[in-house]
Amino acid sequence: MQQTIVNNLSKLGPLIGLVLIMTILGFMSDNFFTLDNLLNLLRQISINALIAFGMTYVILTGGIDLSVGSILAFGSALTAGMLASGMDPLLAVLIGLLAGFAMGAFNGLIITKGKVAPFIATLATMTIFRGATLVYTEGRPITGLSDSFLFEMIGRGYVFGIPFPGILMIIVFFLLFFLLRKTVFGRQVYAVGGNEEAAKLSGIKADRVKIWVYSLTGMLSVLAGIILTSRLNSAQPTAGTMYELDAIAAVVLGGTSLAGGRGRLYGTLIGALIIGVLDNGLNLLNVSSFYQQIVKGGVILLAVLLDRRSK
Amino acid sequence: MAEFVKMTGIDKAFSGNQVLKDVSFDVLPGEVHALMGENGAGKSTLIKVLTGIHPRDGGTIEVRGKEVTFSNPKEAERAGIVVIHQELNIIPHLTVAENMFLGKEMTIGKTGILRKKDMYNQTLENLKRLGVTNIDPNETAGNLSVGRQQMVEIARAVSTNAEMIIMDEPTAALTDREIDSLFDVVESLRKQNVSIVYISHRMEEIFKICDRITVLRDGEYVGTERIADTDFEAVVKMMVGRELGERFPARTSEVGETIFEVKGLSRDGWFDDIDFHVKQGEILGVAGLMGAGRTEIMEAIFGAAKKKKGQVILNGKPLNIKHPQDAIRAGIGFITEDRKDEGLVLHLSIRENIALTNMKAISGKGYISSKKEVNLIDDLIERLHVRTTGREQEVKSLSGGNQQKVVIAKWLGIEPRVLILDEPTRGVDVGAKKEIYNIMNELTEQGVAIIMVSSELPEILGVSDRIMVIHEGKVARFLDREEADQEKIMQAATGGE
Numbered sequence A: 001m002q003q004t005i006v007n008n009l010s011k012l013g014p015l016i017g018l019v020l021i022m023t024i025l026g027f028m029s030d031n032f033f034t035l036d037n038l039l040n041l042l043r044q045i046s047i048n049a050l051i052a053f054g055m056t057y058v059i060l061t062g063g064i065d066l067s068v069g070s071i072l073a074f075g076s077a078l079t080a081g082m083l084a085s086g087m088d089p090l091l092a093v094l095i096g097l098l099a100g101f102a103m104g105a106f107n108g109l110i111i112t113k114g115k116v117a118p119f120i121a122t123l124a125t126m127t128i129f130r131g132a133t134l135v136y137t138e139g140r141p142i143t144g145l146s147d148s149f150l151f152e153m154i155g156r157g158y159v160f161g162i163p164f165p166g167i168l169m170i171i172v173f174f175l176l177f178f179l180l181r182k183t184v185f186g187r188q189v190y191a192v193g194g195n196e197e198a199a200k201l202s203g204i205k206a207d208r209v210k211i212w213v214y215s216l217t218g219m220l221s222v223l224a225g226i227i228l229t230s231r232l233n234s235a236q237p238t239a240g241t242m243y244e245l246d247a248i249a250a251v252v253l254g255g256t257s258l259a260g261g262r263g264r265l266y267g268t269l270i271g272a273l274i275i276g277v278l279d280n281g282l283n284l285l286n287v288s289s290f291y292q293q294i295v296k297g298g299v300i301l302l303a304v305l306l307d308r309r310s311k
Numbered sequence B: 001m002a003e004f005v006k007m008t009g010i011d012k013a014f015s016g017n018q019v020l021k022d023v024s025f026d027v028l029p030g031e032v033h034a035l036m037g038e039n040g041a042g043k044s045t046l047i048k049v050l051t052g053i054h055p056r057d058g059g060t061i062e063v064r065g066k067e068v069t070f071s072n073p074k075e076a077e078r079a080g081i082v083v084i085h086q087e088l089n090i091i092p093h094l095t096v097a098e099n100m101f102l103g104k105e106m107t108i109g110k111t112g113i114l115r116k117k118d119m120y121n122q123t124l125e126n127l128k129r130l131g132v133t134n135i136d137p138n139e140t141a142g143n144l145s146v147g148r149q150q151m152v153e154i155a156r157a158v159s160t161n162a163e164m165i166i167m168d169e170p171t172a173a174l175t176d177r178e179i180d181s182l183f184d185v186v187e188s189l190r191k192q193n194v195s196i197v198y199i200s201h202r203m204e205e206i207f208k209i210c211d212r213i214t215v216l217r218d219g220e221y222v223g224t225e226r227i228a229d230t231d232f233e234a235v236v237k238m239m240v241g242r243e244l245g246e247r248f249p250a251r252t253s254e255v256g257e258t259i260f261e262v263k264g265l266s267r268d269g270w271f272d273d274i275d276f277h278v279k280q281g282e283i284l285g286v287a288g289l290m291g292a293g294r295t296e297i298m299e300a301i302f303g304a305a306k307k308k309k310g311q312v313i314l315n316g317k318p319l320n321i322k323h324p325q326d327a328i329r330a331g332i333g334f335i336t337e338d339r340k341d342e343g344l345v346l347h348l349s350i351r352e353n354i355a356l357t358n359m360k361a362i363s364g365k366g367y368i369s370s371k372k373e374v375n376l377i378d379d380l381i382e383r384l385h386v387r388t389t390g391r392e393q394e395v396k397s398l399s400g401g402n403q404q405k406v407v408i409a410k411w412l413g414i415e416p417r418v419l420i421l422d423e424p425t426r427g428v429d430v431g432a433k434k435e436i437y438n439i440m441n442e443l444t445e446q447g448v449a450i451i452m453v454s455s456e457l458p459e460i461l462g463v464s465d466r467i468m469v470i471h472e473g474k475v476a477r478f479l480d481r482e483e484a485d486q487e488k489i490m491q492a493a494t495g496g497e
């Protein structure tokens, strides 16, 4: 009985943390709990959340993906380049997403067929994809993109006053939540991360599951990149640098184990919210960005330590 | 004689689930004391409470007449009590010698500089005390067979000059020769007045080496008897609370046509030119010494390990099996020998574990139907009498025998036509063993062909319709049920004529 309460508490931990931080910020800043700011917040977190959702899948299989930021940059640049050359925006976006998928699949292939540890493999491709982006853009931002409604909508649009990226993020969340909880594939993700050998002997093609998971993450990274590109109306070759860290932080704050096999997508959403709320709130409070980093790191550390306690 | 350890009125619950109720247990100096009970009776838990791994909820523990509470196993070790746990505690990346001295390394003074040579020699010495001379202390422990790893652990325990050694199912993975040398060690320890607590599901062993026996049932103390005053039936009755009847149920199925054939299966250095067949409704027992290559042959058939040459034929059609998935699709199930590493995802629930192999039955177009899933799982839990608080229980917290039943349940759902069982009753209690044999009977009645690898000769003899003996990667001999006996099997297994 007692243990189930503790158990539930640890499941709710991230949510309690989020509510706590929001309450504190609400007291400190009058602007925090305004509708405008909260909607703004939803838009701000959408990019990190989308990447972190993919990262959750990867980490659940016992892997890690450091290349998400570089994939984001390359996919954005590619899409922007096609847009600038006047291609149909829908087609450009689809090709961009496909490129993200392919880059992820490349990661997955190196990890499974090449038997390279995920950390090393994606550390290498992080550099490769970033280099490819710089080559493609010649180190310069791509501007003068499409003024099509669709493309503007992705990063800058509103539906009934709600920022479109936020809506997109929430739709993707539900899709991925369903995929993880209700489908055979989702089960296989947990099994591969929990005990790869047992999963294989149960007839699961562990390699295939992993390749899919990295591909998915690659595609989500580019989706995040397209939102960013639309918002700035330009693609920066250095876009997405260090984004992998915020994504991993969101996953960990959400209670997913880096050892694989254990975790929840809903936790990652909360984790992304915590990071977003901190960024947003500290900005409102005019805390210098130097201190912001210290606070953010401190919160992550505290969360992980508390999590240890409850286990 | 005063007790060395005396536990009185021990209570222990896990999240409201009462696992030990008012249990008493005492051990005299220099005796070998068997702790018996069905899977989940609470034997391992009692030991963990004694040595401070789990805090107790009630009761007292006395060691040498003084009341104590150990808060961790190190403290217990200092008081002279060492445990060799059911789950091995060897660190696979370290060498044998490093494992032997883990946490108590020999150093030059207090400098922290290791005396490697001394540790190497002492490790050799410790192993020799057990009659083990063929383990190199510099070998990486993970490369040793499970049986040898066990020997290293036992040697480590003995080397601490403990006054009481607790062995939780030590023989489950040992070869017959290793078991014999273990018994010699137990004998010599007894002479040195060391107490041994011995937990095992192999009844023969209990009657061979133990002085007294204490039985637990459902977490309650049933009684303590001197071995001399009791017998097999009486002990079983104490354990299960009723007469069990025949140990091996009579075979009831009708053997039909040949359904499964293996031809010329080879893998360099592992096994060579393996030929055999199994008929519908037949149980083919596979005997052989530990390390003869039986598991490797089965893994190759199932697509879990490479083969070099050979054919696997089901229903007259050759199969092209490259991955376990292909085997499963063809209707072949494989209950692996090592349930922790290969059979289960320990921190997932019973439901999720059983579901892994049964995705086809519970999903449509990749979408899992919770209703179908729950029905299937509950059915299987009931059919196998898995003792659990419910389908959502983590398999990690199940007792060993119940974990094994979950592994079996995984494969019944796919309705296999050929079922390979590798050591299906390892660590399983007498009652559950019989249930497993009954399930095998039931399956064969439905026409399933069964291949059972086992290192327990009584089991091979009691269950098989036909027996294949493997010796050093080759088929040494086939025996019919009628002609088979222990001697013939052992002779073939050791390479004799």
Ligand SMILES: Nc1ncnc2c1ncn2[C@@H]1O[C@H](COP(=O)(O)OP(=O)(O)OP(=O)(O)O)[C@@H](O)[C@H]1O
Pocket: B014, B015, B017, B019, B037, B038, B039, B040, B041, B042, B043, B044, B045, B046, B086, B387, B397, B398, B399, B400, B401, B402, B427, B429
């Ligand atoms: N850490 C735990 N959390 C919850 N329940 C547990 C835990 N450890 C054991 N149990 C439960 O306690 C009961 C007794 O388990 P225990 O491992 O002591 O049985 P056992 O007699 O050693 O069985 P076996 O012969 O199968 O090894 C089982 O029902 C098991 O599910």
Ligand SMILES: [Mg+2]
Pocket: B043, B044, B045, B086, B168, B399, B400
């Ligand atoms: Mg046990």
